[in-house]
Amino acid sequence: MGRVTERRRVIRVRGGAAGVRPDTLVTEEPLEIRLNGKPLAITMRTPGDDFALAVGFLVSEGVIARASDVQAVTYCEGATEDGSNTYNVVNVQLAAGVPVPDITLERNVYTTSSCGLCGKASLDAVRTATRFPGLAADPVRVPAGLLSELPDRLRAAQKVFDRTGGLHAAGLFSAEGELLDLREDVGRHNAVDKIVGRALQAGRLPLAGAVLLVSGRASFELAQKAVMAGIPVLAAVSAPSSLAVDLAADSGLTLVGFLRGPDMNIYAGEERILLPAPEAVGRP
DSSP, X not given: OOOSEEEXXXXXXXXXXXXXXXXXXXXXXXXXXXXXXXXXXXEEEXXXXXXXXXXXXXXXTTSOOSGGGEEEXXXXXXXXXXXXXXXXXXXXXXXXXXXXXXXXXXXOEEEEXXXXXXXXXXXXXXXXXXXXXXXXXXXXXEEHHHHHHHHHHHHHTOHHHHHHSOOEEEEEEEXXXXXXXXXXXXXXXXXXHHHHHHHHHTTOOSOXXXXXXXXXOBOHHHHHHHHHTTOOEEEESSOBOHHHHHHHHHHTOEEEEEEETTEEEEEEOGGGEEOOOOOOSSOO
């Protein structure tokens, strides 16, 4: 199976001096996801947790919602010239009775490590597909002070990032700040799919009462994945997109951006964030 990192020869220039040295890079390879034997999507990902990534992707697409929806997940023979398996093709076989979506050319999608799934921009499509419509009623409350500590906890747990500097991370936390799961990938959408997929395999969907923290920005796609998994709070260390904010407000998702130390912007669902008492103004 593919390795998470690879070594390459580089010319390193520091302080005006150049030298040759090995460098550790994060591996990026294509993964083709098939559904009942038919090609559905290709994503550029870091190898590892491929089965979880595949089923997590199908949760995001509204195809499955529980482990019993899946009969089997297997590697297919993506053969090289010498006939060996590349482990870059995964087939998800649905259980009997689970509806199979219409796999047309319009549904066959290509995702990248930077933008994720392209072309998903319909709020109605997400609303009608979700299996967990009670997201807005999730009663979880998270103190702002605890939320501000989560990026450092996420960063401290990123083992591969320390060696490569080239990975995004997604962390799943409890409302008390416990790190429940962490996945790293060249694409933050893949990292989220791996977390969702692992939760599905463990029978833990919907992820009620949980906080999803992502490195980088919060795109519409990431907000969609949180909604589809029943996650009530999505936080990002960078900016959200306008469509992500629209989806959050429409679905009852709490969306926090620019989470850096004690600072943050709450774009939707502010009732779930327990804010500190305002400082008195004009008093000695």
